[in-house]
Amino acid sequence: MFHSALWKLIRLKWRGGFRQLWRSLKTPRGCVQAIFMFLMVAYGIGSIFFVGRMSSAAPEAAAMMTGRLRDVAAFGLFAFTTWAILFSTGEATVFFTSSEVAFLFPAPFLRRQLLTYKLLQSLGGLIFASLLLSLFFARGAWLWLGGFTGTVLTLSFVQLLTMNAAFVRQMLEAKSNVLLRRVLGYSVSVWVLIAVTQMVLNAPSGDFAALAISFRNSTAGRWLLAPFDVFARMIFANDLTSFSISTGCVLLLDTMLLAAAYRLDGLSLEAALAISEKLTARIKLAQTKGAWHVLGSPTSQMAKRRVPRLPFWKGIGPIVWQRVTTNIRTSAKLFALLGGAALLAGGLAFGVHHKTPEQPFAAAAAGIGVMVYVSFLICMSLQNEIERVGYLKSLPISSVAIVMGELLGFVVLLSVVQGSFFLALCGLLPSVAGWLVCAAVLSLPLNFLLFGIDKLIFYWYPTRMAKGTPGDFQNAGRQMLFVLLKMLLLGSGLALVGVAVIPGVMLQSPLLAVIPAALVLLAECAGLVPLLTYAFHRFDPSVDTPA
Amino acid sequence: MIRVESYEKTYRETVAVRGLSFEVPGGSIVGLVGPNGAGKTTTLRALAGMIPPTRGKLTVAGHDIVLDPIAAKSRLAFIPDEPQLFDVLTVWEHLEFTASVYRVPAFEAEAERLLTQFELTEKRNTIAQELSRGMRQKVAICCAYLHQPEAILFDEPLTGLDPRGIRTLKESIRERAAAGAAVMISSHLLDLIEDLCSHLLLMHRGQCLFQGTITEAKNRLAELGADVSLEHFFFQLTEQSK
Secondary structure, X not given: OXXXXXXXXXXXXXXXXXXXXXXXXXXXXXHHHHHHHHHHHHHHHHHHHHHHHHHHOOHHHHHHHHHHHHHHHHHHHHHHHHHHHHOOHHHHHXXXXXXXXXXXXXXXXXXXXXXXXXXXXXXXXXXXXXXXHHHHHOOOOOOHHHHHHHHHHHHHHHHHHHHHHHHHHHHHHHHOOHHHHXXXXXXXXXXXXXXXXXXXXXXXXXXXXXXXXXXXXXXXXXXXXXXXXXXXXXXXXXXXXXXXXXXXXXXXXXXXXXXXXXXXXXXXXXXXXXXXXXXXXXXXXXXXXXXXXXXXXXXXXXXXXXXXXXXXXHHHHHHHHHHHHHHHHHOHHHHHHHHHHHHHHHHHHHHHHHHOOOOHHHHHHHHHHXXXXXXXXXHHXXXXXXXXXXXXXXXXXXXXXXXXXXXXXXXXXXXXXXXXHHHHHHHHOHHHHHHHHHHHHHHHHHHHXXXXXXXXXXXXXXXXXXXXXXXXXXXXXXXXXXXXXXXXXXXXXXHHHHHXXXXXXXXXXXXXXXXXXXXXXXXXXHHHHHHHHHHHHHOOOOOOOOO | OEEEEEEEEEEOOEEEEEEEEEEEOOOOEEEEEOOOOOOHHHHHHHHOOOOOOOEEEEEEOOEEOOOOXXXXXXXXXXXXXXXXXXXXXXXXXXXXXXXXXXOOXXXXXXXXXXXXXXXXXXXXXXXXXXXXXXXXXXXXXXXXXXXXXXXXXXEOOOOOOOHHHHHHHHHHHHHHHHOXXXXXXXXXXXXXXXXXXXXXXXXXXXXXXXXEEHHHHHHHHHHHOOOOOHHHHHHHHHHHHO
């Protein structure tokens, strides 16, 4: 029996959410953000329907598109669920916020009541996500409502499956020894690796659809994808009969998983408490120190990674030293990502060079493009530290030195990695070595400009990372506005660099390209520093900046 | 009211609490003190039913927290060290929800009284996100008191409170104990323990070093001819156990 207080809590939280939304809509800033996001969503939905109408003019094309989606949907779902189970994202399904822990755990609730509360609470998010996804599937679905219901049931299936897996894992952790768990873990990893290798080798080409079909046609794939296939059949059903049969199977699967979750009764308050504390700490870390810090948390062992003390340099030295030390101790996975990107960029450059050896410039551009894209990716998801600004302001160091130190601490590290990659690429593409050296030289000012613009926008409009809630139009609108502003400023800066490079490219002279480009970039960076210093100077950390 | 028998809590190889036994009768206020990592919060959390004991028996008002958690939890309140409220809910909604959890009929009058006692009347329609830390702490305390718990567990209750808030909380704790509630307070503030508590439970590395009344603790020091402050007693016992 579900406790009435938990119903009340769900109702109160929804009411509170709407109240907060309504209150912020009364401010001009909140209103602009909501309208912007609304327009973006309207544009997205409109474009889906527009493409839908276009494709309905050609029924064969629409049928082919639907068939292709159906082919890959089961595999995509399987891959996503496997990922969620292997990498413990199932923990999120039993995540209780710290306020829920404080109020609900010592209160007289049964564990099953808390589990029901968690499932009901996530239903809102599931329905919202399904609504958006079903708009995309609507073109291929026989009936939009069928596609929507199918998506809700599919997402519920993934959630219930990962939740059950999390419960089983918790039970194993409590009962089995470390060695057994490691053996099991390694066995599963090796099995997945072999399966993925076979799938890639058997696929006629490297694209996702070909991989999915190759896996589906294998014996193991047929068995493994069978439960996932019914979901694809339901969403993309052609007629009432197939829709009814697949819906029956889907409901049966979901009910079985739900019954298993209750039967296992695996919601251990102790484990949930540990998960809550871990994830709350991660969210706090992401909100205060930045999303990338979540990728690696410092341990005492990391203290071995040292950076030599730098000269004072009017205060820039200590700030850069602190930043670099923090980065090398906490961003191990970030650097692993950069290493992975370098491998991908190298592979891509090698591939392009292998196919078109007469065009080494294209190969170099492919490699450079990937690495520059990674910079953009990091910059767009980088979170600045509001709490840190207060600390920095208390230091007896000038604003300009702080601003320079803050930027150089990360930019130099990133540029060293990228520059080393570009120089290493010279070995593969000696004919365009000049251009690659230019890229290595320009990576530092380019990164400085990129991250400088990001910092400038942050000092102008400081925000904390907000935990997204379904339907939070303002938060999403704000993030999109910031991305747009960053792109606009950066685009303007790079357009000038592009103009400066033209003579060098026309004359095929790296030197004529890099010198004006470097000069323009340096001028832009130099212009950015006083702007940043002024913005930092007028930044008021006492002003509350929620979300 | 609160009874702990041979309580033990282990995390893999680490022993957080080892063979702890004590009793808190109704009407008494027990100060739970000890250095960081002594096992104080682990003990309180186990009593609140948030973590299961590895061994031992913990009962609240005669109900085993593991075997009969609903009955035990209905009679206790736990106030954690960090006041965790629902950000989007107002102060009054927190009380409304708490009344619903503990099935308190006609809670309004008691809720109003608590809001007045803790000077929160003006904030009743304010959302938790807009409250200061001290006010959040007061809301958490009001919620804990609403269902008239027979056992109250505080983990560092004074953090963030202003002098008036501290005085109000102390008075309210004395009132609750006088009305028959068993109160446990975990704190590093030895002055608070000395001022407020009738009993002392000193823990170190998961073990109990001393339990008895505050007077007994002071008498023990007086016998040795030493300074009879609780602080001195604390350091003497914890240093000895090293």
